[in-house]
Amino acid sequence: MPTWFSVANLALLVSVAAGIYVLVLLWPEHLRLRQGVLVKSACFSRQRLPLVDLAQVNFHYDAVVGFSCVWEFVAFDGQVLSLASWRINRRFVRHLQTWLPGFDAEVFHRAFAAGDVVDSLDVWRAPTTLLQPDVSVCRHIDAGEPDADGNPEYHYEYDIYQFRHGELALFARSYRDTPDKAHLLNFERDGQVLAITQANLRQPLLLAAVSHLRGLGKTQIDFLGRHGYEALH
Known part of the structure; x- marks a missing residue:
């Protein structure tokens, strides 16, 4: 009886661990702008990137089987904040147009429509020419x-x-x-x-x-x- 009980407990623990692992994998990632800082929330972790540090934004996607995409926010010092998703969130794209000077949502959608089944888009870069503030x-x-x-x-x-x-x-x-x-x-x-x-x-x-x-x-x-x-x- 104790042996069967131990095996049952072990099986339960394995099932719970597997469930938590799947939950972590499927937990949706969110990106918000708070007080000038991009904040990524993913399950139990958070990552921050101030907008003033942002050098460029890239978009990678794969539509061979289903659809998956990754947004990459790259800082001047090389730090990367990535955001994975199973779809293109149009509301999020509109937010980018508000957050990033020079980013155009319609231009992004046209570039995506003209892209290949698997492709990467150079979405936005910080101005390289000297600004006139x-x-x-x-x-x-x-x-x-x-x-x-x-x-x-x-x-x-x-x-x-x-x-x-x-x-x-x-x-x-x-x-x-x-x-x-x-x-x-x-x-x-x-x-x-x-x-x-x-x-x-x-x-x-x-x-x-x-x-x-x-x-x-x-x-x-x-x-x-x-x-x-x-x-x-």
Whole structure:
């Protein structure tokens, strides 16, 4: 009796494990945009990719037997976020048109219709030509309380530059007493502050901002990273 009971328990455990494995395989993957970050949810795991890090989007599909497809979101540093599906979700494609400047849903559908049974599409790439962002400058003065002689304890004058292209903005600061220096501070999208990292130093808006600042004679440019200001090479 104990032997049969053990065998029955083992068979039950194997069945449960197999069921969980199948559930993991079939669990649908979802991709959402939250505060400027692509978030992929797949069963019990999550993967994140900030939009400012996104370099290109590819689409692979196979329609030989049934249909399966994979979206690939590739970051500037080579990180890949992939999303597998058994169909083309038109609502998701419309979301991409909202999220990615220059992406056209109709152009994608036409390219897919003209493709082969098994094919890969180069769906979207971050602009390679230098952007022409909207640039605004605001002067700021930061001064302390005056001392006995009427002189402020400290006095700083600096300009805040805002570079904007679509929904994305980049901010930089330059002090008046060091006109050849500029500090890149952060990105902002839909009111959410996004950090500048090594992964997005090739982001088109950042490259355009650096070009503009250098054109103003600011030859020493750094950025505010996780560990303070880091030189921009």
